[in-house]
Amino acid sequence: MKREVPYILMLIMIVLRFAFEWIGPLDAWVLADGMKVRSLISWAMTWMGFGAFGLGIVNFTRVHYGNIRHRREHWMFSAYTIVLAWAYGIYGVIKGNNDPLFSTIFRVVSEPLDATMFSLLAFFIASAAYRAFRVKNLESTVMMVVAFLVMVANVPFGEMIWSSQSWLGGFSGIRTWILATPTAAVSRAISIGAFLGGVANTWRVVLGIERRHLAH
């Protein structure tokens, strides 16, 4: 039963989803005035998402509570995490996300921390620029030349050196061609490949070949 029930539930959901997406009459099926079956399924999925969110909160609390209880390394950070996450969450639920204190905490703590983490990339790239980006072989040379051209075109200095009004549209024209032709082509190829991989994986799940998500 531990295997069959989750598998059957999953199969029902896949069939329902496919049916209501692909079959016109099912898509338009109305139970009562303003009550579309497809809408009800969509709402049910939203509640499932909410359930998964709740499960995440329980799991998060369990993991950090375990760290505190067993005094694992850096357990103090787990204590901070639990207290802050629950306090901020409960306050937000009671007061709403438009509350001045709630939004101030977001604006002066969360937002700057997020921006700071992202900003550190500038220093990582600077560090990598003179130590890692090397022209070791043909492939890396091609990559370096292309990266150089796009980067120069992205900075105002590029326009000062080779104007977009001149031959070939300057660095800007070359960048546009690189992004619009080879990059777009490769990007599409990757997208199509990922999509086909997704479809193949879905069929593996439907046919019961792929069972790892059921902890088998």
Add this chain to the structure above:
Amino acid sequence: MREFLERFSEINPRIIYLVMACALIIPVLQPIGLPIVVDEETTKPVFDWIENSKPGEIVFFDVSYGGGSNAELSPQLEAWFYHCMQKGLKAVGVAQWETGAMIAGDLLKKVAAAAEADGYSAEYGVDWVFIGYKSMIWREMREDLWKTCGNTDFYGNNFEDLPLMQKVRQWTAETSKAFIIFEAGSPGVGTYLVNWADCDIYVGCVAVNVAGNQSILRSRQIKGLLAGLGGAAQYEKLLGRPGDATSLMDAQGLGHAVIIVLIVLGNISYILKKKNG
């Protein structure tokens, strides 16, 4: 000089960090005014869409980003939203990211106040509404926007009390033919490519997403693209209202220049070392 170049790759990273910090901070404090060139294929179509819209037309926008992309995308949102108010358009905003809703909630009020100070009508509920993040079922919004959003906006107002929302019961191509999404990742433009393929979609994205979005721009699935901070600066230039993006572009330009110089010097150092065995 040769010895310096040979040993360049062994230079203390702290020196590099200091150079980078100076390149980023000094232009912010003392703008240089480097030239900004408008991209005709990406930025111009977004500007032309708003510029050529008639007063009273409804446009939607989506704020799907967080603090990490705030510096790049908020100037885009700011310039675009000001332009809407300037042209007398009616803007309705949603968010697929809760963080985006929190950021835009304050920002839009600030821009609306600036537009009103400049003599344009930007009254909340009449000229613009911000619904925010509602954990929405996006496809259902096409049929019943009110119900899907719980009949309330980001600020807690009931849709019944907002005159603009009386015209926006559904979000379809008939309500609004075009909209823009300011996105930093997923969920992002994909939501709209699937569910609003009959509308004109415009995108404002962070610079790292530009390469990925180029393919959907070339296939005309999206009609225009604001590319990172540069896109925002270009929009500000077209609008004739220099803002944060214009001054920050100097810092970004110098930062990129430092990286280019480092790559060149690092490679010269590598080649010289290789030659010497």
